[in-house]
Amino acid sequence: MNSSRAFVLVTGAVLSGLILGGAAVAESFSPYVDDKGKISIPTDFRSWYFLGSWGVAADEEGKAGSKGFHNVYTQPETVSAFRKTGKFPDGAVLVKELLKAKTDGMTTGEISYATETEGWFVMIKDSKGRFKGNKLWGRGWGWSLFKAKDPKNTVTKNFKANCIPCHVPAKKNDWIYVRGYPALKN
Ligand code: HEC
Structure with a gap:
């Protein structure tokens, strides 16, 4: 040769x-993060572990029930890891689906139920600080919001401005509102 x-x-x-x-x-x-740190919505999250639902109270006077739901899912292995260690493992994904809701008188009472999806908040645990300088990554997580009309591209520009201020009350629990997820408690 x-x-x-x-x-x-x-x-x-x-x-x-x-x-x-x-x-x-x-x-x-x-599988939901490319090499530049771009996050995508896991297409199969509805078959994951359903952690819980936050009902958004109707704010108009005289209206009962919820005007929306925030449904939160994670991988089944994240639930088992959290129960053992009390921590979210590297690669853990949390998806919060935003749904509109209606309230009707039904045979069970005055009941609110989910209708259409408005968007998804996604967080992905990164315990190694992989994407330094990327404005969607930091404080141990990747952060992105997707609107239903464009599920491929996040509208989030900077997690420090767009996400962190509202998650400060959950800081001691690794920024996650764990009180709404009884499954994590075993
Ligand atoms: C207006 C305040 C607010 C903003 C802005 C906000 N969050 Fe949240 N987020 C909350 C609250 C409060 C909860 C739990 C209760 C609820 O859903 O209403 C929550 C829950 C979540 C959850 C479910 C897991 C958990 O922490 O309980 C994810 C995932 C999430 N947010 C991601 C994000 C991302 C990503 C951003 C930025 C793009 C963001 N959030 C911006 C207030 C906010």
Whole structure:
């Protein structure tokens, strides 16, 4: 084999090793995060573990029930890890689905039920600080909101401005409102 041919082969092997190596690192972290830290909504989250629902009280006078629901899901393995350690494991995903609701008189009473989806909040646990300088990552999590009309692209620009101020009351629980999720308590 002449030396220039050997060089091409070696360079090719090194390059493909780098490319495969890079993909493997990103993939082993999370299937919902690309190598630049872009988050996508897990398409199968509705078959995950349903952690709980927050009912948004109707705010008009004389109106009963909920005008919306925030339904929260995570992977089943996140629930078992949390029960053992009291911590969210690396790669844990929390999806909060925003739903509109209606309230009707039914045979069970005055009942609110979910109708259409307005969007999804997604958080992904990153205990290694992988995406330094990325404005959607920090405080141990990736943060993104998606509106129903464009589920592929987040509307979140900066988690420090768009998410953190409202999550400060949950800071001591790793920024998560665990009180609404009895399943985590065992
Ligand atoms: C207006 C205040 C507010 C803002 C802004 C906000 N959150 Fe939240 N978030 C909450 C509250 C309060 C809860 C729990 C109760 C609820 O859903 O009403 C919650 C719950 C969540 C949950 C379910 C897990 C948990 O913490 O209990 C996720 C996921 C979430 N938020 C992600 C985000 C992301 C990502 C952003 C920024 C893009 C964000 N939130 C911005 C107030 C907020």
